[in-house]
Amino acid sequence: MGRTSFGDKNNAGKLIPIEQAHGLLNDWVESDRLRLHMKQVAAVMKAWAIEKESADEQTSLKWEIAGLLHDADWEKYPKDHCRIIIEKLESMEIDPEIIHCIASHGPNYFGVQPESNMDKMIYVFDELSGFIHAAALIRPTQYEGMDVKSVMKKLKTPSFAAQVSREDINDAISRINYSLEEIIDFIIQHQKNVK
Numbered sequence: 001m002g003r004t005s006f007g008d009k010n011n012a013g014k015l016i017p018i019e020q021a022h023g024l025l026n027d028w029v030e031s032d033r034l035r036l037h038m039k040q041v042a043a044v045m046k047a048w049a050i051e052k053e054s055a056d057e058q059t060s061l062k063w064e065i066a067g068l069l070h071d072a073d074w075e076k077y078p079k080d081h082c083r084i085i086i087e088k089l090e091s092m093e094i095d096p097e098i099i100h101c102i103a104s105h106g107p108n109y110f111g112v113q114p115e116s117n118m119d120k121m122i123y124v125f126d127e128l129s130g131f132i133h134a135a136a137l138i139r140p141t142q143y144e145g146m147d148v149k150s151v152m153k154k155l156k157t158p159s160f161a162a163q164v165s166r167e168d169i170n171d172a173i174s175r176i177n178y179s180l181e182e183i184i185d186f187i188i189q190h191q192k193n194v195k
Contacts, residue, residue, distance in 0.1 A: 004112055006086060006103050007096025014095050015058070021065050024088075028072045037130050040191040042067035044125050045118075047190040053117060063118055065094075066101040070122060082110050108168060114175060124172040124183055127164050132187050134161045143192035148184045 016024075029035050045067035049055035055063065073084035082103055089099050103112040104119040105126050114120040135154045136142045154160045155169070173180050 002111075006099040007090050007094065009096055011093045012095055012097070013058070014093055015061055015065060015098070016092065016094060018061060018064060018068075021068050025068055025072060028085075029075050031075055034071060034075055036194070037133065038068055038071050040129050040133060040194045041070060041122070041125050043194045044129060044187055044190045045122060048121055048125075048186065049118070062095060062098055063121075066098045066118060066122055067125070069098075070102045070105045070126065082106075106168070108165075108171070114172075120172070120175050123168075124176060125187065127169050127172070128183060129187055129191060131155070131161050131164045131169075132184065133191070134164075136192070143188060146188055146192075148181050148188070151184045151188070152181065 025035060025038060029038065042064045046060050046064035049060040049063035053059070053063075069085055069089070071081075072088075074081045077084045082105075086099055086103055089102070097116065097118065100112070101116070101118045101122050103110055104114040105122045107113050107123065114123045131154070132146075132151055135151055136146055139146060155166060158166075169180070173183065176183075
């Protein structure tokens, strides 16, 4: 990414309505699968903010927007992933915490370290959310009856969802005070009904 500072601190607290964020997602992302991933990460981020961070409505919306837009430029601009959505949000004068969060969702790729709890949790949720969804898709009952143990077993199978970095998952988990099992359970519960 080449930088570690994002947005203007004078824009702290400036958010876009969630409907506008969904509009941006729909304009930029054609793949239904990628849209679903972004909506799932948004739902899990919002739920975590409310349940684990005791966030108010404004703060939980910030978490939700970061989750919803973190991969907005991935499909159209894979070589410039993160840079394009960051520049767009900066031009919209969005809260810099959201922009930093998006910039830090893949520290090994973008070179931006997660600092806040919001940053750390998007890093935790991003790969795991997609992995859990992939695991659900191959089950006859999908999310119904899915348990932590079966996901853990799949994580230990390198050939399953091989593109998902186990190293990133372990690195992300090492930065928080929750176990991998707790996070998997939380994701299953909070993304299973997202459409």
